[in-house]
Amino acid sequence: MKAFGFGAVTGVGLAGESRGLLRDPQRWSALSLPTMSIGQEISVTALQLASAFGAIANGGTLMQPRLVRSTFDAEGRELRHFEPKAVRQVISPDTARTLSGLLVRVVDGGTGRFAAIPGYSVAGKTGTAQKLDPATRRYSHAPGVLSFVGFAPPTIHASSSSSCSTSPRPSAGAARRPRRSSARSAGRFSAISRFRRATRRRFRS
Numbered sequence: 001m002k003a004f005g006f007g008a009v010t011g012v013g014l015a016g017e018s019r020g021l022l023r024d025p026q027r028w029s030a031l032s033l034p035t036m037s038i039g040q041e042i043s044v045t046a047l048q049l050a051s052a053f054g055a056i057a058n059g060g061t062l063m064q065p066r067l068v069r070s071t072f073d074a075e076g077r078e079l080r081h082f083e084p085k086a087v088r089q090v091i092s093p094d095t096a097r098t099l100s101g102l103l104v105r106v107v108d109g110g111t112g113r114f115a116a117i118p119g120y121s122v123a124g125k126t127g128t129a130q131k132l133d134p135a136t137r138r139y140s141h142a143p144g145v146l147s148f149v150g151f152a153p154p155t156i157h158a159s160s161s162s163s164c165s166t167s168p169r170p171s172a173g174a175a176r177r178p179r180r181s182s183a184r185s186a187g188r189f190s191a192i193s194r195f196r197r198a199t200r201r202r203f204r205s
Contacts, residue, residue, distance in 0.1 A: 003090040004052040012065045020044045057151040060091040100154040124150025
């Protein structure tokens with residue numbers, strides 16, 4: 001997990017960037033591995049998540065996130081260009097291809113199907129994260145943070161994107177379902193729809 005950048009700032013250059021939460025393995029309990037595999041005992045930022053997914057999209061190479069590609073003067077002349085910078089190889093290209101294939105199946109017929117774009121292969125994964133209830137000091141059963149992260153096309157140098165929705169609520173016109181399921185579905189649909197629009201703009205430009 002550290003190799004993917006979790007538990008450390010990305011170095012993107014933003015003041016106050018959070019490093020998230022990833023405890024030292026010496027502080028793990030017997031339940032840490034199974035609970036971390038479903039997203040508990042760890043917290044990550046949206047930028048860390050997009051960066052880690054970008055490593056899968058780039059053949060297993062973690063890249064340095066950038067907010068600015070170039071700077072220009074008042075006449076439009078380029079003053080400085082920031083080249084892509086590889087941080088480290090976190091998984092093999094073969095493993096990255098295998099993961100990409102699995103993530104394509106998530107969008108083709110799984111929980112990320114709303115992110116599908118006709119004519120393109122899209123790789124992605126939905127996520128749910130419980131939040132701490134400050135009153136009980138336990139994980140809340142209410143909808144927490146719902147997310148979707150993906151990239152397209154599922155080949156080297158793909159465009160990746162992530163979106164999150166905190167404590168989503170179903171729209172007024174949504175079909176009546178059990179409260180928890182309806183809120184999760186609405187949050188997933190909202191996050192995936194934003195990714196779909198962003199990706200479409202990427203391919204039109």
